[in-house]
Amino acid sequence: MSATDRRDPDPSSETAHPAGSGAGRWRTAWIAVPLAVAVALLVVVLATRDSAFERNASSPILGGLAPPVAGVTTAGAPFDLDQWRGRWVIVNFFQSTCVPCIIEHPELIAFSERHAPAGDARVVSVTFDDTAENVRRFFEVNGGDWPVLVEGASEAAVAYGVTGVPESYLVAPSGVVVWKQLGGVTADGIDDVIAQLTAASAAP
């Protein structure tokens, strides 16, 4: 411990320097006030922010031309989303090990079968971070007869901005992505969306 630390400073000596005029105080205030305003602004901004956990990312691809979904299916056949132009298409991203995907699957089957006679809506599944073998087994177990993209799947997933599975996008007959669902879909849910969009486009 050095002497300076132990010294009991004499208060008078510390204030002994010539006290500045009022100008000093003003100058300090000139700096303090803007700083206070900046900090207040920061506090207000921080206080009004939602939690980062709640901020839901909207998808920039909504309302635009559907990114390509093209490649090879589990059946070994080529697939291109554009061939289905003129129909509603559900582009479903899934992973064979994800439990919500298994829960969602019967809804997709229902949707697909409901629209099979009229041919006005179809389903295509795209694998996400998965192997072709797992996916084949998944469809053997859970059913479903629509195309399942394995080759070109990464490209499609990244092009749609998929963040997790299951995730589905509805592509309108015009080729525009009109709706996005994070998590499982239901057949009725999709049909409601289609009905709403059809009504909205018929209205004007």
Next chain:
Amino acid sequence: MSRHAVSWIAAVLVAGAAFLYGAVDEGPPRTNADRVRDLAGDFACPVCAGQSVGESDVPVAREIRRQIAVWVDEGRSDAYIRDQLVAAYDADIDYNPSGSGITALVWVLPLLAGAGIAAVVVVMLRPGRAAAPDSGELPEVGRRRRWRNAAAWTVAIVVVAGAAGLLVARSSGSRTSGGSITGEIRSTAREKIFEAQQRLSDGDMAGAIAAYDEALEIQPSNVEALTYRGWLTSRQGDLAAAAPYLDDAVAVDPAYPDARLFRAIVALEEGDGASAARDLAAFDSSDPPPYAEQLLAQSRVRERVAEARDTAALEAVDALSALDERPAFTDTALTVADALVASEALANRGDLLEAVQLLDWVLESHPDDPDALSGRGWLLVRSSDAELLAVGVDYLDAALGIDPSNASGLVYRAFARWQLGDPPGARADLSAFDALPHRPPDLVRLVEDQGLRAALSR
């Protein structure tokens, strides 16, 4: 020169030489894997809290890494990869804030702040700062001058630092800038087609045609662009110019329903019913989407094709009957199908007798033709006369005796048996028809239009 100075010069020379050599010489080549790692570190994992795509091990980060690797292997530029990811995941996937708009502030503000801090330090270090107020000037004048100087300096610093900041923002945004600067082809044929569709829905037909042309420049064999380019041209009344586009489209993809439909319509407008009929048949077997069916119904293509066919057949038959002596059927250019169409048309016109005579003439040359036999039978069946009905059934039995899977025979006999009060028989024929691998659409429609199935199920 002192020993110190020599030593300094030597040290600086050695250091400078080593530095220059190391800075200029190219190191070992960077591999694609290195570039993937760098890029992965520059993008935020979309579902992670504050981790980059490179750091995180969640599936989406793995997929994005995989795709970045694909792009790097394809030789894409950083700007291209950035644009792709931002287009899909939004701007907040990019850890490098863009150098334009309000985000440029993040680059500019530090330079402004740095310049401000530097200015304060320079003022504090300026020798003789404390002595300044003691100069001979009047305090009033001195103060005003000092204010003016300070203001001028402040403005100058702000301007210079701001400009420098903007330059930094611009250059830092070089990776983030749009692909047009790096010369990547951004528009694909799909995007052009999409643009054309939007213009079309806005009623801008010329603009749509231009957009389709651009799509065809990018990809000359694009079926959709070819088809709609031709279709729009035909809607502008130039059928001759439209035809090549539609022909090309059909040549590229014979199973594209839109091309078949449009070509059929154009052919009808040109009076070429036979071509229209062929395209219509191809259309029917091509799995057409609902809107194409609607357009087909709206433009009455099916009816007009049928009318054209009837007209052509009747004309041919009429031409024959105008001759003094009718030649043998096999000596004419007519086919059985033509004769059947003509007989149908005659019957529809009310000339049942003529229709019957026509088919009899055909049967003279082809007594065992099941289609001719069943057509002959159908003429009698549809007369609704009980006696003729019985005779008609004989013809139908004969036709089916020759070919048990004759589609028209089965349908006609189902109608006949139903009228004869034999629903089980009719049902048997109908289910035999339903079991056929290929059922002609006009017969299917006949069954539906007449409500036969509904009547039988009652």
Next chain:
Amino acid sequence: MSNVAAGSAAVAAGLAAALLGIAVTALGLVGRYPRWGHAARLLTFIMATAAVAGVAVMERALITRDFTVKFVADNGSSTTPPIFNVATLWSALEGSILLWALVLCGYTVAVAVRFRRRGSDPMVAWALLVMFMVSAFFFALMVGPADPFIGVDVPAGYDGPGPNPLLQNHILMAFHPPILYLGYVGFTVPFAFAVAALATGRLGEGWLASTRRWTVAAWGFLTFGIVLGAWWSYETLGWGGYWAWDPVENASFLPWLTGTAYLHSVMVQERRGMLRVWNLSLVIATFSLTILGTFFTRSGVLASVHSFTESGIGPAILGFFAVIVTVSLALIAWRGDLLRTPGRIAAPVSREGAFLANNALFAAFAFVVLLGTVFPLLVEAFDGRTISVGNPYFDRMTRPVGFALLFLMAVAPMLPWGGASRRPPAELLGRRLLVPVWIAAAVLVLAVLGGARGWAPLLAFGLGGFAGGAALRQIVLAVRRHRWRGLVGRTNGGMIVHLGVVLVAVAFAASQSYVRQAEFDLEAGRQASFAGHEIAYLGSAVLSHDNRTERVAFVRVDDAKTYGPAIATYPFASQTIGIPSVRSTLRDDVALAVLSFPDEAGPDRVILRVTVQPLVAWLWLGGIVMAAGTVLSLLPAGSRRRQPEEAVATAEPVP
């Protein structure tokens, strides 16, 4: 007595003691209670005892797996290994506040004891008042929104999920947070004295002298805590990264920057009486930034791996931050006239001039980091868009500042104080910098011969050699003069800290610039060659632990030792957790991380990520050197007559 009741009682007692302490010191200040000093000291002991009791109760609950305490039910587990069971205290929000309070109480007691002879001094009274207030705030948090002792009914046989798997697979997790907190909280002491100086109007050098060692100690803990944190991420995240400019990392780095600036600028005030406002501002900024960092970590406003789960204490901490800044600014504005600097800088090229430049650089550095951290929030607030600011921005903006700081580190120790030497500074520098320049040249030549390329890392190496050479020269001269005493004291210890900083800077430049990474798909028995290393995959095995199941890949590196990177599955975690393994040498590190075992049924295959980075070990070495230097600088300097820096200033240069 149940743990819930005992813990709640302890927290309540702590709050009561803090509030009483506020009352007692306030009464003492207005002169109504002359013997306030004894009472206040007693209250700090009571408060600290309460905090110790609170922590002890919580640790008992964690160790005995008392799931009737909600915190234990949420974060504890019967299968967590013992050491991490203790560390679970700071792996979740409420416990971390408890630890914070404990450290704060420890500092408060230390201040009360250290300054017990100055019982009549209003400065000390004010400082204790501030510390009682801060303590009261943290105890109030635990009574209110961050109550660690909430009771809960759990069904029989309940077992908790345990802490986040990433927080229970490395031993550093047991040390990094407490040491970091010792640093964070330590800055409360200089802050308290700064406020005391403003309140009493004794704005001279007295409060600086009183708090100098406290500040250095807090700075040392913060530094070492940050290095340990980087080490932890490097060892557990398996990407070869140790610093990601994550918001929470930045939040710990900001007070470090302002604190470092303060440690240098304080010398200008001691010597010249200048920069009073600036030093006060730096101390206040440092403390405010620790509170702001606490807000970032605990409010969930910024997404970060290090964030605690969201909680309701964000607004409280933000309010506290606002109060601190407002009161401090108001005090500074109020004392504006007393803060006019009596001294001035005699010569621009002087020690004080260099310190001023150093402070300008640190201020700019802190501004860049703070702006980059909060900028996404600002844009979102004003523009509605969401953007991210990360690695590329921080690297680009901070690199030039880092180079300038390295340069100053070489030059500043050689410069005389203004007016201390009659020789022109250029001549002095010419003599004193000769050795560092040669060392820089040697480092550059060695680096280029060793394969280093690219201007940026080479510049960093050259400047590092320059700064390291300067520090070495000072140390050698001091040791020659004073033997072992040449290693202790502020200046000499500071030079050793400089050496540590140089090690870290060089390691940072080398590892960031020359990192190599690749993924290999290896069957058992196969080997791969990468970046001069042979990686052989020998096979894998499944190991069952109490709290997890691991599949370990046995990987031999360079025909020497076998390493065991693994993938672990924890019962309560949805994702598998990779456990990387690092072969570390002074030359380079080979980090191995298993990405997956792709074939469940087929042959034993592994997807292995191999990261080779040079000089990573120097980072940790640098951290240890910095910590050692801090300890040395806290020891009393040998010669009271003269500071060695002055001795050096008149010494003849080494030929």
